[in-house]
Amino acid sequence: MARRAVEQELSRDRIMDAARHLFITKGYRAISMRSIGQHLGYSHGSLYYHFKEKAELFYAIVVQDFNHVDLLFRQVISSPKVEGLTKVEQLMLEFIKFGMDHPHQYEIMFMLRDEEILSYCRAEQSKCFDVFSSIVKKYMREEDHPLANHTSVPLSMFLGLHGFISFYIQDHLTFEEIQPAAIAHVKMLSHSL
Template sequence: MARKAVVQELSRERILDEARLLFAEHGYQALTMRSIAKAMGYSHGALYYHFKEKADLFYTLVNRDFNMLLDRQREMLARTRMGDLGQLQKLMQEFIHFGLENPYHYEIMFMINNSELQLYSRTEQAQCLELFATVVRSVIASNPGNEHKMYTLPWSLFMSMHGFISYNIRYQQSYEDVKKLAEQHVKFLSEGLLY
């Protein structure tokens, strides 16, 4: 009985890992549970054993990916001082690093263009943006006279990082390929907070 449970858990992990690649490569609409199962060498019944529908499979992926990103960011924030420009720079660098080292995760989390699917990730995207905005606002608050930037600047900075990540994913650049450029990008963006 214990052996069967282990096999089922591994099977679920394999489904998630391979489905992520398929969603990123073919898009959500092009795939069915049957086509996902066929690509993996499973019967579609094996997928339905673990997931009630394609949307459930997709949401499980999105939820795991956002939790992984948020856990990494929270861990990094716990080691740094709130309101410090260096903390913001580390958070931005961590976000870029995550996106470029996990391009399939990032595409599913932020780049799939489907209104139905965006409903599945809206809460998680909001949590990610709010964590980032909290750090940006703490840096802004430590520099009097910049209060007018409190609500627009976090979004602008986030979109600048998203553009950097998306561009480099498009050209299949890893984090190591563009590490120096990423560091300069983060420095340029974060130093703009001081003025």
């Protein structure tokens, strides 16, 4: 009965949130299941009910974060057009907004460089970019953009967005604080093609 109470109280999401924070602040290698349990005020054994090992926990975090971005991309597709923005510009702004409003998630998804965990991120990064790329190409074709079939355009856009987020994320700013700069950056990326 006591184990069941702990299992109900200590949810996967709570473990993942704590682990995400610890992986960012202390580094993947410095964190153990024991230290995550201590951070949460539980024995590390209670974490094993949800995750077999640290790598499985890390991968669950990565997948959850990339699924969130995928959902945001799909919401842009189904949302009405915003006055003064193309769908591609809306997509780019949504990506910047995610990065700024979820800095810990963004850092785990795109900025951790630990060789031991990079393989967990690469496959998900590739899927994320493929979705982004297909949306960009679709709307560029619909807008009859002269570079619609150029394969390097989505990658250039994506890298431009990543650079923007990476620069501003260090200052712990919100999207609202950098929104004018984000709009200007997105417009520049869109119109420089």
